[in-house]
Amino acid sequence: MEQSDFDLQHQNRSVESRIVAALEKISQAFRVLLWQESREFSLTPTQVQVLIFLLHHSEEKRKVSYLADEFNMTKATISDTVKALTQKGLIAKAYEPEDTRSYIIYLTEKGREIASETSFFTREIHAPIDQLHADDKENLLLSLLNIIRHLNKAGIITIQRMCMTCAHYQVSDRGQKHFCTLLNQKLEVTDIRIDCPEYEMKA
Ligand code: SF4
Structure with a gap:
């Protein structure tokens, strides 16, 4: 690639660059929708994404190290998210008997409700795909x-x-x-x- 996808003279001649620009617009839409949903529940976008992930994935994936890889974040950042969600009463930890440093994360009832509700944040992106x-x-x-x-x-x-x-x-x-x-x-x-x-x- 020799020219930027965002160079408009080039972009308007290149279907590939317009596809990239379109994907970028869609990624903006994901961010905006996630922000709207997060604000409604006084959560951060990452906290909402973690709640939704916990709702739909099995126990072996509901651990700090897995979440860090999943979201391309450090374990320290995910641990902070887990701490904040625990303080808000949305998740709970179950320590593993063979290793007390490792734990599985569970949604509380309130956490499950919020995760279910926020997991529909993609509604407006889904609608045109349906058509x-x-x-x-x-x-x-x-x-x-x-x-x-x-x-x-x-x-x-x-x-x-x-x-x-x-x-x-x-x-x-x-x-x-x-x-x-x-x-x-x-x-x-x-x-x-x-x-x-x-x-x-x-x-
Ligand atoms: S190929 Fe693998 S990922 Fe695809 S449906 Fe089978 S088990 Fe699942």
Whole structure:
């Protein structure tokens, strides 16, 4: 890439740069929506993201070190978030019997309520996607998965649990056919997961 995606003369001649600029606008929308939701509950955006993550992920992922990797933050920053959420009565810790320094994080009833409510902050982003033709949804999903995969390989997104990097994923016919050996089923493009509970990292 020789010219900036934000150089308007270049951008207006380049479809690739306009796609990047469009993705940047969408990332702004995520930030704005998350801020609005956070303010309503007197929380920070990170606190809301952690609550939503805790709501939808299993015990082994609900630990400080995992959350630090997930959100690309230091353990100290996540520990501060955990402390603040504990003080607000939204989460609780359950120490592990074999290692009293390590604990699993649980949502309290109030935490669960707020996490459920705030987890709909993407409503306005979801709405236009709903309106797309099925083929366009499929192409969009595939393109986004490829971008995420590249960002993962480049070390920018460290944790992801998508099919394409899973030990159970098989691909054939020059990337046209997808198969999950764990579920023992063919995956259509629209079945490819971006955050799979059964994900297993390739050895
Ligand atoms: S286990 Fe999950 S992530 Fe892995 S291939 Fe199967 S569906 Fe995809």
